[in-house]
Amino acid sequence: MAEKNIHLKINGMEVEAPAGSTILEAARIIGIEIPTLCYLKEINEIGACRICMVEVKGARGLVTACVFPVAEGMEVFTNTEKVRKSRKGTLELILSTHDKNCLSCVRSGNCELQKLCKEFGVDDPDYYAGENIRYAFDDSAAHMVRDNNKCILCRRCVAACDSQCISVIGANARGFDTHISSPFDKDLADVSCISCGQCIVNCPTGAIVEKDESAAVFAAINDPKKFVVVHTAPSIRVTLGEAFGMKIGTNVQGKMVAALRRLGFDKVFDTDFGADLTIMEEAHEFLERVKNGGTLPMITSCSPGWVKYCEHYYPDLIAHLSSCKSPQQMQGAVIKTWYAKKLGIDPKHIFVVGIMPCTAKKFENKRDDQSASGLPDVDISLTTRELARMIESAGIYFRDLPDEAYDNPLGDATGAAVIFGATGGVMEAALRTAVETLTGEQLASPDFTEVRGTAGIKEATYHVAGMDVKVAVASGTKNARVLMDKIRAGEADYHFIEIMGCPGGCVNGGGQPIQHAVVRNFHDLRSMRAATLYEADKNLPLRKSHESPAIKMIYEEFLGEPGSHLAHEVLHTSYAARPKYR
């Protein structure tokens, strides 16, 4: 704070910027966006792509604004002929090795490279054309496809994977042969990628995309023999709007339900029901472990990226994972058992689609031991982005849709379920139920604010029924690693831990709408999206999972008690150690 400010001029205008700012940051103060491609704040400051070049008076040649610090009296020019020519040349060079098939590219319209080419009038994309390497796609993994022919070698994906402490992709070879791949150029399915999709949301182009499964969903909808049921994860309602140009953090729950009906789904349910059910089972499992000397700390298992991480990197600690299926899988399991019976429909005619913030959900629904009815609990998992494209391609005018309500009873949920979408939300929801179950008394307030917020690791101790319950919350596998190392070393005295694979939790999942780096670098997407979830929780009449009438009904009619034999058969699963490389 004591640092003094620096005075400089940008395009002739006086600017005052904190010492240590880059030219890029200083320019934003007066509303000038210098284009960037490789720059990701804090995680990829490598000054490699050279699109952000600006002129600095007295400097020899142009400088890279993304890493060049401001200095007292500096004079910067961001838009001279020289600068514009340099940027255009950089783009032409990138295009010389680029597979320019914008017509059908998934990222068309949302591609950072395409946008810059348009802005700088790159009208001769073959300016530097020469011989090019044709790379094979890597579509080996369940969740994503890598296409190096559209890669601009900005290394943002590598930085994203590194900041998850996974590092299964990197830049290999050198010179003209440099390319992004896994060690020994193995398929992604043969290395310990956790399917988090953080590389996808950070890629400026169409070089990494989720594996699009929307065609199978359209086909099911158009098949008259199929009863197609969709359910949407907690966070989708606060992110889907972004794909239609709406403000970050807009709650579009009503429009989303309306759009899903117009797409032709037979029932539109809320995964929040599955989340409430998860809390019932998980809180019960936790109390059982405490009572019976089971493995502690118990760790949540809702995030399939995190679960896969644990199986690859901490196979010795699998016993700590809760045996509860995730909300997506619980929801599907209940649809194909209880709900199918209620409706008198053979589950083999039911097709369940989950709309998820997460690419790892595409891996999760194909796991073993995820088929309560003998059929997969969930048939297809789509990301928020795939849903947005389906809505677009069906000609549905999203922004003008009326607000509609979910179908019953699997569309009924409490505020506890809504906050699952943010880091700390599952812990808070579980505490609301566990504490009331333990004490038999109503909580004075359902808020456990200590576990909220975007900090990577949060800790709290609650005094409940004569016992100190110590909890921890981590998001992003880099932070998970810190807690797991502590457990492995026998230094952790927690009872209950929530872990989400993505930094910030599902609101920042790898399946969420892509915001360009210029937005990601200067806005905290995680807290902007999460704030809307907490707002929704606050405004709901019921905020504790065990108070939900739909939850009471399913236990009365079907499951009996939390943790019952039937509950175990339908709602719980198992895990297996996985090797790091094959």
Place this chain on the structure above:
Amino acid sequence: MLKKVSKLPFQGTECQAQAFADVIAQYKSDPSQLMTVMQKAQQIYGYLPFEVQAMIADGMDVPLEKVYGVSTFYAQFALSPAGKHSISVCLGTACYVKGAQAILDRITELLGIGPGECTEDGLFSLDACRCIGACGLAPVMMIGEKVYGNLVPEQVEGILAAYRDQ
């Protein structure tokens, strides 16, 4: 150039394992010594196949991809073992002009391996090199220490056969 990764099964000895363990023990607390460890591992094993890189990654507690990235970036690291007889074809200017590429192509045709690779029986490995200072004899190749000059593709088969029979 893209490096070829050996498909030959890796065979390490007890003795090599011990030497490698000593290297790791010495450097494992300092990740900045990754290059040094890789160089020493290559001295011990002759090359850096998957198994050796995985041991380096585990020993140094760095991701395997970081080791692989370094091994494919720097020319000094080999991902394929040297054969009993290492063939080196000069692609320097003088040799190239006099048809070195045809010599290289003929060897590839006969042995089924390209530059940077080793035959399955471990007998021959092949590389292309820069000028070795024997331009007067262009085109030139070396097998081990022995230099062969004024080559024409037709000679290659006979020369290789002599090594095979040794």
